[in-house]
Amino acid sequence: MMISRRTFGLGLALTGLAACATPGATRLASSGPATLAEDLRPVANPGYDAWVAAFRGRAGQYGLNDATVASAFRGAGYLPGVVTRDRNQTEFKRSLEDYLSIAVSDERVAKGRAAFAAHRATLSALEARFGVDATIIAAIWGLESYYGERRGDVPVISATSTLAYDGRRGAFFESQLVAALKILQNGDTTPASMTGSWAGAMGHTQFIPTTYLAHAVDFTGDGRRDIWSDDPTDALASTANYLAQSGWRRGQRWGGEAGAGAPAGSAIQPQAGGPVFSVTGNFGAIKRYNNSDSYALGVGLLADRIGGAGPLRASFPPDANGMTKADRIALQQRLTALGYDTGGADGVIGARTRDAIRAWQASRRLPVTGEPSLALLRSLG
Template sequence: MRGLTRIVGALLIASCAATPALAAQCGGDFESWLPNFKRDASGQGVSARGLAALDGVTQDPTVLRLDRNQGHFRVPFEEFIAKRVTSGRLAKGRQMLQQHAGTLARVEAQYGVAPEIIVAIWGMETDYGAVQGKQSVVRSLATLAHDCRRTEMFQRELIAALKIIDRGDFSSADLRGAWAGEIGQTQFLASNFVKYAVDFDGNGRRDLIRSVPDVLASTANLLRSHGWRKGPYGEGTANFQVLNEWNKSNNYQRAIALFAQRLVSGQ
């Protein structure tokens, strides 16, 4: 969702005080901070391959500006959905349900998540992969990890991104996404990528940027891992509560459920 309330609502603003596991102090000179962070990352199991992704990294002032200008989700629900649950997205979503029916059926059989929920998230997040973001994930996360607003969170996310590179799912150059470091067609945080991304097309890589089967299955795996069970997902259900794990914004949760319902109702 391009760095909005998934980031804002996920955690309280972190203190600049470092934890024992993440000892790199925030703020100050960025070039001096990087070697300290590299030592911490090495201690967290990041190999030389992952650490090399930080070589030559610079701060991105655009990321800092966007991080301080987030009020997009504090609007009335009807205003929120007017720009997101659109007739065009619904039409494309129904097309995606048909085009990927076989994959979605296999995903539902394995993870218990209704196809329309996965497609609704896919459409809401990136217009079905069309708008994933083009910024360097490593640079964006390094900028936010050095910043003193949510230091602890973004240092963890940066370490997770380096582990993705370590594993070989992506090179640093190919690991591009939204301004706050979200990755792929359903905008996974790096830590969620490490935990929940799956290789559903069987090519040996977890590719949430280009592989639709990996995207759909990984999205379902995240939901199931947080308690999703086959069944209803409207407001008041247990599955609706699981959507809180996808996005902390109640507007966003309601919009996903509404989007999914309209996909199958034809409205």
Template sequence: MRTYLFMALLAATSTVQAMASDDFDRCVDGLRDHALDQGISESVTSRVLAGIEPLERVIELDRSQPEFTRSFRDYLEKRVTEQRIEKGRMLYQEHSQLLERITRETGVPGRYLIAFWGLETNFGSYTGRMPIPRALATLACDQRRSDYFTGELVSALRLIERGDVEAEAMEGSWAGAMGQMQFMPSVYLKHAVDADGSGRVDLWNSVPDALTSAGHLLESLGWNEAERWGREVQLPEGFDYSLAAGLKRKRPLSEWRELGIRNAWGGELPQADMQAALLLPSGHEGPAFLLYDNFRVIMGWNQSEFYALAVGHLADRIVGAGPFQTRPPDHEPLSRDTIEALQAALKEAGHDPGPVDGILGSGTRSALRDFQKKNDLRADGFPDPDSLSALGID
């Protein structure tokens, strides 16, 4: 009965901005009942959720995530900076023994752990100041992803209950991620480890705990120690761009080689059976990448292709690689309204982009690629002016 009431309350709630105070209070009552049903003690549940108020800023940030609202060039250049590369190289050397131990335990090379660390919190320099229970309650009472954030709130309460962190000290990102590697509460519960022997897991203040926990998470997601994340490549003249279907379509390296794809410097690809997928994050004008299975593992951490490319590139730069050979073009990012119009038009044309949510993700790109191919347009999955015009979007 409690769960039924709780879900009914959530279904009746759209966004926090539209919520009256009493509506949010009723939703929190439902969250409290749900936490009790999940075995969280009355004392912890009441203490943490008593008098909690919504954070409207959290909803604003949820609707404007940079992975989906910026061009690839803008996203990459703001994250893989020379300063971050140099700092990453220094920390890679400083923590070499720890990183070698983690690699022996998990198979994950240290350069990737340093790259995640740099992208998540700028190497621990900023782990976020949002009160996690309040942020998660806000998102749990928002219709868009209420089920997911309800589960994360319960996990956060469980962390508090078992003594990993005090409720008042549980601060992090607007989405509920915590510590130097920005683990969500459920991930913290499943994969965080006490690597420094202190007797407790501390992802805020212990670098060994944070980096080792990250290695164990990536191992659990299926990291393949025999492969890297992927590589930049060159495409031949007249290439069929519809083959660049991202992770949905993989081929052996040997087949990509036969199709005329070469490495970033014009050399031949290995004659190998290793599976790879082709991605053009900026369309045909930008760099092209062949992605291996570990790219999918990185996206298990954060489901943004831009983020995964940034992790792989920063990891490479930390161990001495240079910039991409093809610089991403300086495209003006589309507005959220334009992306929603694009998604609606694709649906109308019989191509399913997924939800009409204003986020230019892999589903929208795939649907656009199908539309482009059907209408004799350059099928690179990028919303160029010709494609938008063909869909009736100005």
């Protein structure tokens, strides 16, 4: 099975997996440092200003008071970059094998085990309270924001109001703007602290504002449902609450690889020729977070690895170029050794690997295709 979804999120993602999934604009967070692009800073736009003025005139219909709206919009503005990103979302296809290579990478597993150890008491308390496996909560945290390292720094009021004004999905983003303003009116955070993705997904586990209103909880007991701060407690609790309210059954596994001690359940094989998985109703609860088999498998398998399990036992078939993952890793390693930066050797052929191939081909006066192949691998020595 090939994943085909529209990118929707931070612009930091490696895979762009969500078309506004229910709890947030979920996507697979990368591990590098975030930088706010120049086009995500406010610019003058008279049309936007007029739209905001009209919105402020009807804000009372939503139960919003003038002080909240005035405070929220004091530093807000039109962000051209969010419109660009919204309009230029492309169909993205990645095999399940490639997706899992990123979602359950050795680095993500190692950081997940460290994060789990550091927050073991909190995660155990959440499992006791909500019935959701602590490793599942940690895995969602890992996929959504790389354990809090990629929460996003775009002002949510600016982002949602810009997209509401733009109008392509105006009603949806106006509902997110209204929800964000209600969060501010409730006193859960401040306009300056309310940051997230270019599309308004917020915090450690990337809740959109409407989902926050429906499912966020104050687990610390400080009177605020704070999913934005460095302390992930409320965000993790909110995720556990969301899963519990989505039908998660206490004490039941999500599933597992068939023939590897997996619980009884429905058999699925998302990629032809690849591993077969046995999944339970809790797999469906994870899909309520992001309606993708690949996402739910990424969460489940990452959770298992955080808990100490080993990698998948079954292998995936060669790709369309006849290359196995080991072949693709070898290709990246050889290009890197020759001075061509592939961005790492994970077996996933992305833009940087293709650029490296093109550069090598050009240096040898060969046809520049950027395509990996077994012949290319042999040519690299």
